Amino acid sequence: MRMSLRHTTMLLLAISLIASGCVRRRMTVRSNPPGAQVFVDDQEIGRTPVSTPFVYYGTRRVRLVRDGHETLTTLETISPPWWEWPPLDYISENLWPWELRDERVLDYNLEPQRVVPTQELLSRANDLRMNAIQGTVAPLPVSTQQGSIPANPQPSARW
Numbered sequence: 001m002r003m004s005l006r007h008t009t010m011l012l013l014a015i016s017l018i019a020s021g022c023v024r025r026r027m028t029v030r031s032n033p034p035g036a037q038v039f040v041d042d043q044e045i046g047r048t049p050v051s052t053p054f055v056y057y058g059t060r061r062v063r064l065v066r067d068g069h070e071t072l073t074t075l076e077t078i079s080p081p082w083w084e085w086p087p088l089d090y091i092s093e094n095l096w097p098w099e100l101r102d103e104r105v106l107d108y109n110l111e112p113q114r115v116v117p118t119q120e121l122l123s124r125a126n127d128l129r130m131n132a133i134q135g136t137v138a139p140l141p142v143s144t145q146q147g148s149i150p151a152n153p154q155p156s157a158r159w
Helices: 005-018 088-095 118-134
Strands: 022-032 037-040 043-047 050-053 058-065 072-078 099-109
Touching (some): 022 037, 022 058, 072 099
Parallel strands (some): 022 099
Antiparallel strands (some): 022 050, 037 043, 037 058, 058 072
């Protein structure tokens, strides 16, 4: 007995409804020392160690803040696993009958906050005052942490 196209379509539709796939994505952020406040894409997710689900892959801005330590801001690229590449993602998201898990762990070491000597602080204040009088824009301070980006980038052109 031959199945008609209509019956075949109905059968495939029924199978896809029954065997709906599921992908669970989870990001865990840990820090040394623990207890840092974590922001992902400027949304607070909690204190380390903390886990949160995510939907999309790509680059995330992760910021860790802890008293007595330098604030760490970095860009993390979260690449999809091979089973999330098109067109395989359709199968893993909709047809694969078992749950797939994508667990990402981000580990960070926080540096103790540096105490700026009074003389250096006064020197920087005088430099800023002189730049303001001359009408120039002061350059951003150089970060000592590799991979960090400034929390609030400023334009470098003159006004």
